[in-house]
Amino acid sequence: MTEYQASNPAFVEEIRQSFAKQTIMGLIGASLTRVEPGVVEITLPYRADLTQQHGYVHAGIVTTIADSACGYAAYSLMPPESDVLAVEFKVNLLRPAKGELFVARAEVIKPGKTLTVVRADVVTTSGAEDRSLVATMQGTMMRLPKRGVTGSTPGALPPS
Amino acid sequence: MTEYQASNPAFVEEIRQSFAKQTIMGLIGASLTRVEPGVVEITLPYRADLTQQHGYVHAGIVTTIADSACGYAAYSLMPPESDVLAVEFKVNLLRPAKGELFVARAEVIKPGKTLTVVRADVVTTSGAEDRSLVATMQGTMMRLPKRGVTGSTPGALPPS
Amino acid sequence: MTEYQASNPAFVEEIRQSFAKQTIMGLIGASLTRVEPGVVEITLPYRADLTQQHGYVHAGIVTTIADSACGYAAYSLMPPESDVLAVEFKVNLLRPAKGELFVARAEVIKPGKTLTVVRADVVTTSGAEDRSLVATMQGTMMRLPKRGVTGSTPGALPPS
Amino acid sequence: MTEYQASNPAFVEEIRQSFAKQTIMGLIGASLTRVEPGVVEITLPYRADLTQQHGYVHAGIVTTIADSACGYAAYSLMPPESDVLAVEFKVNLLRPAKGELFVARAEVIKPGKTLTVVRADVVTTSGAEDRSLVATMQGTMMRLPKRGVTGSTPGALPPS
Numbered sequence: 113m114t115e116y117q118a119s120n121p122a123f124v125e126e127i128r129q130s131f132a133k134q135t136i137m138g139l140i141g142a143s144l145t146r147v148e149p150g151v152v153e154i155t156l157p158y159r160a161d162l163t164q165q166h167g168y169v170h171a172g173i174v175t176t177i178a179d180s181a182c183g184y185a186a187y188s189l190m191p192p193e194s195d196v197l198a199v200e201f202k203v204n205l206l207r208p209a210k211g212e213l214f215v216a217r218a219e220v221i222k223p224g225k226t227l228t229v230v231r232a233d234v235v236t237t238s239g240a241e242d243r244s245l246v247a248t249m250q251g252t253m254m255r256l257p258k259r260g261v262t263g264s265t266p267g268a269l270p271p272s
Numbered sequence: 273m274t275e276y277q278a279s280n281p282a283f284v285e286e287i288r289q290s291f292a293k294q295t296i297m298g299l300i301g302a303s304l305t306r307v308e309p310g311v312v313e314i315t316l317p318y319r320a321d322l323t324q325q326h327g328y329v330h331a332g333i334v335t336t337i338a339d340s341a342c343g344y345a346a347y348s349l350m351p352p353e354s355d356v357l358a359v360e361f362k363v364n365l366l367r368p369a370k371g372e373l374f375v376a377r378a379e380v381i382k383p384g385k386t387l388t389v390v391r392a393d394v395v396t397t398s399g400a401e402d403r404s405l406v407a408t409m410q411g412t413m414m415r416l417p418k419r420g421v422t423g424s425t426p427g428a429l430p431p432s
Numbered sequence: 433m434t435e436y437q438a439s440n441p442a443f444v445e446e447i448r449q450s451f452a453k454q455t456i457m458g459l460i461g462a463s464l465t466r467v468e469p470g471v472v473e474i475t476l477p478y479r480a481d482l483t484q485q486h487g488y489v490h491a492g493i494v495t496t497i498a499d500s501a502c503g504y505a506a507y508s509l510m511p512p513e514s515d516v517l518a519v520e521f522k523v524n525l526l527r528p529a530k531g532e533l534f535v536a537r538a539e540v541i542k543p544g545k546t547l548t549v550v551r552a553d554v555v556t557t558s559g560a561e562d563r564s565l566v567a568t569m570q571g572t573m574m575r576l577p578k579r580g581v582t583g584s585t586p587g588a589l590p591p592s
Numbered sequence: 593m594t595e596y597q598a599s600n601p602a603f604v605e606e607i608r609q610s611f612a613k614q615t616i617m618g619l620i621g622a623s624l625t626r627v628e629p630g631v632v633e634i635t636l637p638y639r640a641d642l643t644q645q646h647g648y649v650h651a652g653i654v655t656t657i658a659d660s661a662c663g664y665a666a667y668s669l670m671p672p673e674s675d676v677l678a679v680e681f682k683v684n685l686l687r688p689a690k691g692e693l694f695v696a697r698a699e700v701i702k703p704g705k706t707l708t709v710v711r712a713d714v715v716t717t718s719g720a721e722d723r724s725l726v727a728t729m730q731g732t733m734m735r736l737p738k739r740g741v742t743g744s745t746p747g748a749l750p751p752s
Contacts, residue, residue: 521682
């Protein structure tokens with residue numbers, strides 16, 4: 113893995129504050145468990161109300177924690193006064209999402225001035241078992257000037 | 273759009289029953305609003321506890337309804353005694369997910385004996401505005417023999 | 433399909449000139465067969481030296497014509513003095529690429545100031561058969577200021 | 593990286609023979625430079641007739657070597673009497689494909705009885721520079737019974 117340097121000295125605090133505003137994380141019970149330059153982890157305990165028809169955590173919820181981890185991993189390398197949004201992601205689902213705890217670990221593959229490519233693995237631990245890879249995401253995150261600073265609407269998103 | 277014929281006469285009822293078992297749908301407040309051969313829609317009203325840091329519905333929740341719609345659209349064309357699982361999906365996020373109501377409409381692009389390729393558009397309506405495309409998904413769904421019928425574990429998913 | 437308006441009056445000629453510089457198109461024998469606002473088609477006749485191990489056109493060559501069609505469809509809606517590059521694409525392969533002629537038809541799904549989302553279907557015709565969908569691509573194209581005008585390197589691509 | 597064991601003792605020879613039948617590899621000048629259980633590399637020297645409009649190797653050609661590398665990496669772990677086909681892949685393009693030599697290195701992420709998930713990185717070397725990551729692919733490969741052995745048509749590909 114490449115070692116990255118953060119250019120925004122406040123990135124850890126800003127990511128924690130942003131995460132706290134993601135109300136969906138409270139609803140599903142996810143927490144931010146690691147924030148480093150280019151690497152972010154989000155952890156989700158299993159809950160019976162997060163599942164698909166067979167009792168496994170729904171792929172969309174696995175995606176929810178992977179996407180936020182990717183966004184914040186990209187954000188961690190952006191300059192101050194940035195906002196981040198997800199452009200797109202692709203997820204391969206590798207095993208049923210069963211287990212006690214799910215950890216989405218995102219890592220920047222290629223930072224860029226506008227676009228950053230990120231990957232996230234979601235692993236589960238269950239009892240004494242080894243960590244199993246449940247899903248893997250490859251996605252593109254975009255930097256925008258921070259709202260309120262510029263007042264601009266996102267460049268990539270013209271009024272609909 | 274191609275017109276498809278369902279080979280499982282009970283597909284509507286089976287999809288409704290399966291959807292009712294997806295506990296995540298209850299948690300987020302989504303409902304199944306259309307089930308036809310090759311086409312399924314899931315509708316989600318906006319709620320303040322489903323959002324990312326700017327108050328838009330989180331991309332992972334948009335993905336959650338799109339993925340289930342894709343899975344059931346694929347299922348609608350499968351023979352009796354099938355199970356469906358998502359192999360992979362790719363989502364492009366086109367606009368911020370703001371609005372009052374989100375509808376994920378999935379449509380089968382190519383049915384197959386084992387794999388079915390599906391696409392879903394997620395649109396939003398807000399007041400008198402036109403329907404805006406918020407996200408689009410292209411994914412692959414897999415047919416498995418129904419659990420309990422064969423007792424087999426999924427063929428593509430060897431023991432981890 | 434949405435009707436788009438081109439903002440660059442020279443887009444048809446510029447796309448033709450750019451296509452002529454894509455040396456790979458000459459090597460594989462592809463030609464540009466349709467250029468309209470938001471829609472571009474590239475046509476490739478079957479040749480025995482374009483195949484994978486079973487004699488079907490290689491998925492990478494199917495991707496080659498789909499990617500160029502997507503890039504030019506995005507370009508057709510960009511303002512003058514633009515360059516286009518592919519950020520990412522996802523391809524589902526639906527049938528073996530056999531047939532006499534392959535047509536990649538790209539269509540803009542969502543134009544944007546910086547990013548444009550495009551879809552391409554690749555169909556084949558073989559004798560009297562109906563057109564069969566061989567592959568479908570969903571991708572993201574990026575606008576950059578034209579080289580030579582600004583002299584800048586692409587904003588999203590810092591020096592490696 | 594996980595260490596994999598091949599179950600087909602003839603996989604190296606079979607992959608070499610299959611690669612030799614991929615006529616597109618001869619056309620573009622690619623060669624098979626590494627075959628191990630779960631890992632395959634294909635190498636492509638730069639040529640002026642493989643490019644897009646700016647003289648960089650076309651993304652579709654980068655995809656061509658990545659896709660074949662992924663397919664053979666998946667094949668290397670399949671049992672005897674298998675065929676492999678690509679179900680889908682997603683490619684992020686990270687830097688312009690300039691350089692003297694391009695190496696696509698594919699690695700199995702998750703082998704399966706029917707589906708195998710594979711990742712490929714395409715790197716370039718140029719003079720004394722470090723290896724730069726040009727593109728990364730995440731894809732799904734499918735195992736089919738070998739043609740001629742079973743005479744069956746691929747299960748996932750019903751008659752069009």
